[in-house]
Amino acid sequence: MFSWRPEADRGASVSKLLVIIGSTRPTRAVDLVSPWLTRRTAEHEAFDAEIVDLRDWPLPIFSEHFGTVGDFNDPTYSDPIVKAWNSKIKEGDAYIVVTPEYNHSVPGGLKNAIDSVYASFAFRNKPVAFVGYAGGPGGGIRAIEHLAHVFIETEAVPIRNNVVIPSVNSAFDEQGEPVDPVTKAAADVMLDDLAWWSAALEKARAAGELAPGILRRQAALAAPK
Numbered sequence: 001m002f003s004w005r006p007e008a009d010r011g012a013s014v015s016k017l018l019v020i021i022g023s024t025r026p027t028r029a030v031d032l033v034s035p036w037l038t039r040r041t042a043e044h045e046a047f048d049a050e051i052v053d054l055r056d057w058p059l060p061i062f063s064e065h066f067g068t069v070g071d072f073n074d075p076t077y078s079d080p081i082v083k084a085w086n087s088k089i090k091e092g093d094a095y096i097v098v099t100p101e102y103n104h105s106v107p108g109g110l111k112n113a114i115d116s117v118y119a120s121f122a123f124r125n126k127p128v129a130f131v132g133y134a135g136g137p138g139g140g141i142r143a144i145e146h147l148a149h150v151f152i153e154t155e156a157v158p159i160r161n162n163v164v165i166p167s168v169n170s171a172f173d174e175q176g177e178p179v180d181p182v183t184k185a186a187a188d189v190m191l192d193d194l195a196w197w198s199a200a201l202e203k204a205r206a207a208g209e210l211a212p213g214i215l216r217r218q219a220a221l222a223a224p225k
Ligand SMILES: Cc1cc2nc3c(=O)[nH]c(=O)nc-3n(C[C@H](O)[C@H](O)[C@H](O)COP(=O)(O)O)c2cc1C
Pocket: 023, 024, 025, 027, 028, 029, 030, 031, 100, 101, 102, 103, 104, 105, 133, 134, 135, 136, 137, 138, 139, 140, 168
């Protein structure tokens, strides 16, 4: 397999990868996808992966504002779970978002979870990849396109090479492996790209980061003329 990292650097560091599971309903088809993806990420030398299942994060419908945030350096939020959620997301160096397609987009709960990362800039300057799936032939591609747009606004770096799984209910064999070899190949490419971007951005963040654009623009407008 193509190696993304020079021999000398291998094993030098691993990135904390958060795999966010975007469907929460009983009988969800993501339970076909996530065991395989968990094995795949665990096998990749670049990552220390953790599954972050939105079922375990019953976030309230987003309702934050400057009054609930309080101190921007240590935000309080409207509910302790929102604070914990922001802290959890902040732990990641890289992300994979696993999403079904609901009405040509993502589940409302997943969008709510992304919106709830508010004022902490926890996704900022970190790469994010997507695994989409659907019952039909589209394989979640429209959900992935929407997520790429959404994550630009979080100042994350959405990557190009993702995994698309059509007809999800027949996409895995009895061992839980994908039936279509394209799925495996796409996952390897995605993980290698994510590892490359994660290493590059970790290095860049360690060298120093600009303050978030929105804060710099506010500061520029508030400065005496
Ligand atoms: C509310 C809702 C909307 C859906 N919209 C789409 C859609 O736009 N495109 C599509 O291909 N499948 C759509 N589906 C089918 C889902 O892709 C399929 O049910 C899949 O199993 C959902 O993932 P989950 O079971 O893990 O929640 C929709 C399903 C639901 C429940």
